Amino acid sequence: MILGLVEHAGGEPTExxxxxxxxxxxxxxxxxxxxxxxxxxxxxxxxxxxxxDHGVETVHHVADRRLDTYAPxxxxxxVAQLVDAVxxxxxxxxxxxxxxxVLAHVGAVRDLPMAANCTDVDAGEEYELARQRWGGSLVxxxxxxxxxxxxxxxxxxxxxxxxxxRVEPSVREFEPxxxxxxxxxxxxxxEESDVEGVPLGEARVVVxxxxxxxxxxxxxxxxxxxxxxxxxxxxxxAAVNEGWRPHDDQIGQTGTKISPDLYVACGISGAVQxxxxxxxxxxxxxxxxxxxxxxxxxxxxxxxxxxxxxxxELNEALRSEA
Amino acid sequence: xxxxxxxxxxxxxxxxxxxxxxxxxxxTSNLGxxxxxxxxxxxxxxxxxxxxxGGTATVLSLGPDDAAEQLRTGLAMTADEATLLExxxxxxxxxxxxxxxxxxxxxxxxxxxxxxxxxxxESADAANHQVGVRxxxxxxxxxxxxxxxxxxxxxxxxxxxxxxxxxxxYELDLPAAVAVKEGINEPRYASMRAKMQARKQEIRRQTPxxxxxxxxxxxxxxxxxxxxxxxxEVLGEGPEAVPDVVELLRDDLEVV
Ligand SMILES: Cc1cc2nc3c(=O)[nH]c(=O)nc-3n(C[C@H](O)[C@H](O)[C@H](O)COP(=O)(O)OP(=O)(O)OC[C@H]3O[C@@H](n4cnc5c(N)ncnc54)[C@H](O)[C@@H]3O)c2cc1C
Numbered sequence: 241m242i243l244g245l246v247e248h249a250g251g252e253p254t255e256x257x258x259x260x261x262x263x264x265x266x267x268x269x270x271x272x273x274x275x276x277x278x279x280x281x282x283x284x285x286x287x288x289x290x291x292x293d294h295g296v297e298t299v300h301h302v303a304d305r306r307l308d309t310y311a312p313x314x315x316x317x318x319v320a321q322l323v324d325a326v327x328x329x330x331x332x333x334x335x336x337x338x339x340x341x342v343l344a345h346v347g348a349v350r351d352l353p354m355a356a357n358c359t360d361v362d363a364g365e366e367y368e369l370a371r372q373r374w375g376g377s378l379v380x381x382x383x384x385x386x387x388x389x390x391x392x393x394x395x396x397x398x399x400x401x402x403x404x405x406r407v408e409p410s411v412r413e414f415e416p417x418x419x420x421x422x423x424x425x426x427x428x429x430x431e432e433s434d435v436e437g438v439p440l441g442e443a444r445v446v447v448x449x450x451x452x453x454x455x456x457x458x459x460x461x462x463x464x465x466x467x468x469x470x471x472x473x474x475x476x477x478a479a480v481n482e483g484w485r486p487h488d489d490q491i492g493q494t495g496t497k498i499s500p501d502l503y504v505a506c507g508i509s510g511a512v513q514x515x516x517x518x519x520x521x522x523x524x525x526x527x528x529x530x531x532x533x534x535x536x537x538x539x540x541x542x543x544x545x546x547x548x549x550x551x552x553e554l555n556e557a558l559r560s561e562a
Numbered sequence: 563x564x565x566x567x568x569x570x571x572x573x574x575x576x577x578x579x580x581x582x583x584x585x586x587x588x589x590t591s592n593l594g595x596x597x598x599x600x601x602x603x604x605x606x607x608x609x610x611x612x613x614x615x616g617g618t619a620t621v622l623s624l625g626p627d628d629a630a631e632q633l634r635t636g637l638a639m640t641a642d643e644a645t646l647l648e649x650x651x652x653x654x655x656x657x658x659x660x661x662x663x664x665x666x667x668x669x670x671x672x673x674x675x676x677x678x679x680x681x682x683x684e685s686a687d688a689a690n691h692q693v694g695v696r697x698x699x700x701x702x703x704x705x706x707x708x709x710x711x712x713x714x715x716x717x718x719x720x721x722x723x724x725x726x727x728x729x730x731x732y733e734l735d736l737p738a739a740v741a742v743k744e745g746i747n748e749p750r751y752a753s754m755r756a757k758m759q760a761r762k763q764e765i766r767r768q769t770p771x772x773x774x775x776x777x778x779x780x781x782x783x784x785x786x787x788x789x790x791x792x793x794x795e796v797l798g799e800g801p802e803a804v805p806d807v808v809e810l811l812r813d814d815l816e817v818v
Contacts, residue, residue, distance in 0.1 A: 312705075312707075313705070337708040337723065340691040340692075340707070341691075341695065341706075341708070344691060344692035344696070344707075347695075347696070348660075348692070348695050348698075348699035348700070351657075352777055353655065353656075353657060353775070353776075353777045353778065353779035354656075354690075354691075354692055354779075356684070356689065356690055356691040356692065357691070368782075370785075372689065373687060373688060373784070374579065374689070375686070375689065377575075377579060377786075377787075378588075378784055378785070378786055379784065379787050380688075380781055380783075380785075381783050381784070382780060382781050383779070383780050383782055384777070384778070385778045386776065386778070386779070392691075424704045425704045425706055425732060425734055427730045427731070427732060428732055428733045429730075430725070430728050430730050431722075431728055431729045431731060433729065439726040442726055444817070445817055468818070469811070469817055470817075480745075487710070487745030488724065490745070493686075494686075494744040495744070495745075501815065501817060502811070502815055502817050511576070512578070512579070513576075522815075525807070525810070526794060535794075536793060536794050536796075537792070537793055538794075540794055540795065541796075541797055541807075542794040542796050542797065543797050543798060543800075543803040544796060544798075544800075545799050545800035546800065549800055549801050550800060550801055550803065550804065553804045554804050554807055557804050557805070557807075557808050561808060561818060
C-alpha cells in the first residue's frame with residue numbers, strides 16, 4: 241500500500257496535495273499496490289469524497305482535536321505511528337513547507353531516508369527516482385532503498401489528474417497516542433497580511449519586475465498593469481536586493497514559486513534561479529531591451545524594448561479596451 | 563545566549579551550470595564557492611541575537627578542508643567561533659550530516675550546548691530539506707522550518723513564516739532550532755578589516771564519523787535538464803508592439 245499525505249483547506253484538498261496523490265498513484269501502479277491517504281483535523285473527513293476521484297481506497301482520518309491547528313512535530317509523530325500500524329511501502333507528501341517538514345520528522349524519528357521534491361519515481365524493489373536540486377535547475381537521479389520510502393512531490397511538477405476510475409473510499413479513524421510534548425511546536429496565531437490582492441503563489445496573472453525597472457517608484461507602472469490584468473506584482477532577486485520590493489515579492493529558487501496563466505517579465509534577464517520560480521506559468525511574455533537576454537529563449541512571447549515606454553503605452557491601450 | 567549557525571559550502575552558480583564528465587558533481591573548475599543564500603541569513607540571524615542578548619555565535623560547517631573559507635566569512639560577519647567538521651569532500655547524506663552536527667552541538671549533559679540552532683531551510687545545491695529537523699530531533703529540541711521572522715523574548719523564540727495571505731506565528735521554548743529562509747534579514751557585508759581579522763581567528767576542527775542508519779539513499783548521477791531553447795515569439799519592438807500585445811492578451815490568452 242502507498243500512503244498519500246493530504247493537506248486541505250476547510251476539507252478541500254490543496255492543489256499540491258492532489259499533485260502529490262498523482263505521484264502516489266503512479267508509485268502504487270508501478271508496484272501493484274493500493275492507494276491510501278491520511279488527513280488531519282475535524283474537517284479532514286470532508287476531503288474523502290474528492291479523494292475517491294483520485295483513486296484513494298482508504299482514508300485514514302486523524303481526528304485528534306489538538307491537531308486541528310498545525311503542529312509539525314505532532315503530525316510527524318502521528319504519521320510515524322500510522323506507518324507502524326499500516327506499513328505502507330511509501331509515503332508521498334506534497335513538496336510544500338509543511339509536507340517537507342512533516343515527512344522529515346517521520347524520517348528523523350523512524351531513522352528513514354527521505355527524498356525531497358521528486359519529479360519522477362520508478363518504484364520496484366528499490367526506488368529509482370529523480371528529484372530537484374538547485375531549486376530545479378539540476379536533476380538528481382538517485383536510488384532509495386528503505387523499509388518505507390519517504391517521498392515528497394515537487395510542487396507543480398505533476399498535474400493533478402483524477403484516476404481513470406473513481407473509487408468509494410472507506411474512512412478509518414486513526415487515534416495516535418500523542419503526549420503533550422509533541423505539541424510543543426504549533427501555530428500560535430495567524431497574522432493576516434495587510435497586502436491587498438491575491439497572494440503571488442495563487443495569482444492568475446503576475447507582472448514581474450527586475451533590475452531593469454530601475455527604482456522602487458517605477459514599479460507604479462507595473463502595479464497599474466497588474467491591476468488592469470487582475471494580477472499581482474512580483475520581482476527578481478536583483479530588484480529585492482536593491483530594496484525596491486519586499487522579499488515576499490521575490491519569484492524564484494529562494495523566493496515564491498508561481499503558476500499563473502500569464503507571467504509578464506519586465507526588465508528581467510531570465511537567470512535559471514529566477515526561471516525555476518515561474519516554470520509553472522502557462523505563458524511568459526518578456527519585455528526587455530536586450531534581444532539576447534536568456535528570457536528571450538525561455539519565454540513564449542517577447543517585446544524588445546524599454547519597459548518604461550512599453551508598459552505605460554500598454555496600460556493606456558488596456559484602459560481604452562475596458 | 564549562545565547561537566549556532568550551520569552552513570554549507572556550495573558552488574557559486576550564478577552562471578550556467580555544467581557537470582563533470584562522470585555526472586557526479588557540478589564542474590567547479592571555473593566557479594567560486596559560497597555559502598547557501600538561506601544559510602547566510604542563518605549567520606546574520608545568529609549574530610543579531612547575540613548583539614541583542616549577549617553570548618556567543620558559532621558558525622559550523624560539515625565539509626572539506628576548503629569549507630574553512632566559508633567559516634571565515636561567518637567570522638567576518640562577526641561570529642565569535644568557528645567549527646569545521648572535516649570530511650574528505652564527498653557528499654554526506656542528510657542523516658549522516660545531521661548526526662555529525664548533533665554530536666558536535668551536544669553539551670556535556672547530553673542536551674544541546676546552544677540556546678538557538680540555526681539552519682538554512684534547504685541548501686542551495688542538494689536541497690534535502692531535513693538536516694535541521696534531524697539535528698533537532700537528535701537533540702530533542704523544538705524545530706520549525708521556513709522561518710522568515712525571528713525574535714527572542716524571555717527564553718522563547720517567536721518565529722514567523724509566510725503562508726498564502728498571512729503569517730503564521732509560532733512560539734518555541736529555548737533551546738530550539740529553526741531553519742530560516744532568505745528574506746528574514748539582510749546578511750551584513752563583511753568589511754575588509756573584518757575579513758583580515760577573521761583570517762587570524764582559530765577554526766576548531768573535528769573529524770566526524772559517517773554513520774549509515776536504516777535504508778540507503780544514494781545519488782546515481784546529476785543531470786542538467788534540457789531547456790526549451792526555442793526563441794520566444796517576438797511581437798515587435800518598443801511601443802509599436804502594443805496592439806499585438808493587446809490582441810495576444812485578449813484573443814489568445816484571454817486574460818483581458
Ligand atoms: C543560489 C541562488 C539563488 C537565487 N535565487 C533567486 C531567486 O529566487 N529569484 C531571482 O530572481 N534570482 C535569484 N538568484 C539570482 C539570479 O541568478 C539573477 O542574478 C537574478 O535573477 C537577476 O535579476 P534580474 O533579471 O532582475 O537582473 P539582471 O540579470 O541584471 O537583468 C536585468 C535585465 O533587465 C533588462 N533591462 C534593463 N533596463 C531595461 C529597460 N529599461 N527596459 C527593459 N529591460 C531592461 C536587461 O536587458 C537585463 O536583461 C539566485 C542566485 C543564486 C546564486
